Amino acid sequence: xxxxxxxxxVLILSIYxxxxxxxKVPSTLHTPLMSGANAISGIALVGALVLSSGSQLQxxxxxxxxxxxxxxxxxxxxxxxxxxxxFKKK
Amino acid sequence: xxxxxxxxxxQNIVYIASSILFITGIKMLxxxxxxxxxxxxxxxxxxxxxAITLVNIVNPLLxxxxxxxxxxxxxxxxxxxxxxxxxxxxxxxxxFGGLATFFIAWSxxxxxxxxxxxxxxxxxxxxxxxxxxxxxxxxxGKLSEKLTIKKTSIVTKLFTTIFYISIIYLVYSILxxxxxxxxxxxxxxxxxxxxxxxxxxxxxxxxxxMPVVISLLNSFSGIAAAFAGLLLLNNVLIVAGSLVGAxxxxxxxxMAKAMNRSIGNILFVGYATSSSVSKSEETGExxxxxxxxxxxxxxxxxxxxxxxxxxxxxxxxxxxxxxxGELLEANGTEVKYGIHPVAGRMPGHxxxxxxxxxxxxxVLVEPDDVNPSMDSIxxxxxxxxxxxxxxxxxxxxxxxxxxxxxxxxxxxxxxxxLKRSMSSGFAGVQNPLFFKENTRMLFGDAKESIGxxxxxxxx
Numbered sequence: 001x002x003x004x005x006x007x008x009x010v011l012i013l014s015i016y017x018x019x020x021x022x023x024k025v026p027s028t029l030h031t032p033l034m035s036g037a038n039a040i041s042g043i044a045l046v047g048a049l050v051l052s053s054g055s056q057l058q059x060x061x062x063x064x065x066x067x068x069x070x071x072x073x074x075x076x077x078x079x080x081x082x083x084x085x086x087f088k089k090k
Numbered sequence: 091x092x093x094x095x096x097x098x099x100x101q102n103i104v105y106i107a108s109s110i111l112f113i114t115g116i117k118m119l120x121x122x123x124x125x126x127x128x129x130x131x132x133x134x135x136x137x138x139x140x141a142i143t144l145v146n147i148v149n150p151l152l153x154x155x156x157x158x159x160x161x162x163x164x165x166x167x168x169x170x171x172x173x174x175x176x177x178x179x180x181x182x183x184x185x186f187g188g189l190a191t192f193f194i195a196w197s198x199x200x201x202x203x204x205x206x207x208x209x210x211x212x213x214x215x216x217x218x219x220x221x222x223x224x225x226x227x228x229x230x231g232k233l234s235e236k237l238t239i240k241k242t243s244i245v246t247k248l249f250t251t252i253f254y255i256s257i258i259y260l261v262y263s264i265l266x267x268x269x270x271x272x273x274x275x276x277x278x279x280x281x282x283x284x285x286x287x288x289x290x291x292x293x294x295x296x297x298x299x300m301p302v303v304i305s306l307l308n309s310f311s312g313i314a315a316a317f318a319g320l321l322l323l324n325n326v327l328i329v330a331g332s333l334v335g336a337x338x339x340x341x342x343x344x345m346a347k348a349m350n351r352s353i354g355n356i357l358f359v360g361y362a363t364s365s366s367v368s369k370s371e372e373t374g375e376x377x378x379x380x381x382x383x384x385x386x387x388x389x390x391x392x393x394x395x396x397x398x399x400x401x402x403x404x405x406x407x408x409x410x411x412x413x414x415g416e417l418l419e420a421n422g423t424e425v426k427y428g429i430h431p432v433a434g435r436m437p438g439h440x441x442x443x444x445x446x447x448x449x450x451x452x453v454l455v456e457p458d459d460v461n462p463s464m465d466s467i468x469x470x471x472x473x474x475x476x477x478x479x480x481x482x483x484x485x486x487x488x489x490x491x492x493x494x495x496x497x498x499x500x501x502x503x504x505x506x507x508l509k510r511s512m513s514s515g516f517a518g519v520q521n522p523l524f525f526k527e528n529t530r531m532l533f534g535d536a537k538e539s540i541g542x543x544x545x546x547x548x549x
Contacts, residue, residue: 014329018336025120028451030438036119037337041311043330044190047318049143051197061197069190070160075183077133078168084126090450
């Protein structure tokens with residue numbers, strides 16, 4: 001149980017940190033921020049990698065999780081980068 | 091607690107380094123000058139976290155195949171997508187992230203949870219991940235206009251009901267099934283209800299409210315990843331997921347504020363029933379103008395404010411708009427673009443379109459910056475925007491959109507409104523701007539009208 005409390009602590013602090021860090025974002029960056037954050041949520045890939053594979057169903061689920069998380073990661077970072085490159089100053 | 095011991099101490103240290111990179115990356119992503127670098131740092135963080143996890147994988151073949159498929163599919167979509175399709179693209183990727191956490195939690199359920207807390211976490215992760223997935227797919231359908239089911243349709247009502255049922259069923263799954271193990275396969279029912287519920291969550295939410303939903307789904311995908319982190323006792327998942335959850339939440343709040351509505355009102359009520367019907371009737375005659383007369387006025391203007399909306403995206407008019415802007419500047423006119431936070435179908439939609447057309451971002455101004463000096467603007471050109479320039483928001487306390495911050499183009503000396511017809515905007519509210527003394531309506535397709543102005547300037 002202690003480990004959940006400790007990790008719950010990490011969760012709360014991280015959300016708070018995120019709110020503080022991003023609170024004043026210029027509207028120009030709304031889409032890239034969303035798309036970049038979306039790529040970060042592909043971190044589920046790390047979770048998918050450590051899944052245990054006891055049964056065949058679990059192996060299939062892990063494979064699907066890895067594949068979809070990878071689409072999220074690669075697609076997300078590339079599209080964000082493409083978008084950011086377009087923003088130019090006068 | 092075997093799991094935490096299995097992850098070697100070294101991996102955990104690397105995860106901490108990766109978390110620091112994620113935090114720095116997302117911070118830099120929030121500032122114009124450092125955004126590209128920020129995105130790179132966050133990608134680096136991802137690479138490090140994945141690489142160190144791969145070190146002690148027993149059977150890497152299947153995983154390498156999965157990553158390769160993901161890399162190819164993801165890269166192809168990202169590099170081929172047109173910039174105008176970015177909103178639905180973000181929705182789709184977001185859905186895939188949610189789906190991955192959905193599968194993770196499903197798989198963990200089959201390893202037989204060790205304690206009640208883990209059991210509860212599985213249920214919640216399934217629900218958030220599943221709703222993020224099916225909700226994002228519906229958002230994708232709506233944004234790409236492949237899906238046109240109306241809010242009042244029976245299908246929408248059916249799915250909305252399923253959404254509420256799925257919440258109740260989730261609570262049941264969390265509270266009771268652990269104590270009284272049911273004889274039926276309650277878990278499969280939860281999986282199905284969750285996916286159907288996600289459809290019902292997004293289906294009733296209409297066009298102009300899409301920016302809020304997209305941001306919220308973005309936040310959900312992060313929260314789902316963070317919960318999966320709790321489930322797997324993995325700190326980098328928790329930190330990265332929480333950051334995404336927070337950034338999505340901030341965007342959601344910014345969007346809701348820009349509409350002067352609460353998030354609950356947007357999600358569960360919608361415009362139609364939120365307030366009494368607008369009292370504003372047609373208060374005069376609209377004054378149409380043709381392209382050559384509009385050109386004569388623009389030629390003599392010393393300052394012009396362009397206010398784009400979803401109509402500009404639909405007409406794909408951003409390139410001709412930029413061309414007109416350049417010709418005006420060559421003519422000695424000061425050109426600015428007034429961008430309302432909820433113009434378009436996702437946060438920052440107009441900014442992306444104009445950036446694609448090579449409009450530098452420092453001539454883009456927000457409502458608060460431009461409203462105080464509006465009376466010094468000679469011509470405001472409204473391109474396919476409606477509710478975000480509706481003066482009812484400031485003048486008419488009975489209006490459903492009263493109190494919403496708008497771009498007050500009605501205070502400019504002359505207003506051109508480019509519009510296809512006299513239909514009202516997403517909010518279904520009549521726009522008194524069209525009947526104002528200083529307003530001229532330029533009817534027709536925005537791209538053709540602006541193109542006409544451009545050729546007049548070139549002659």
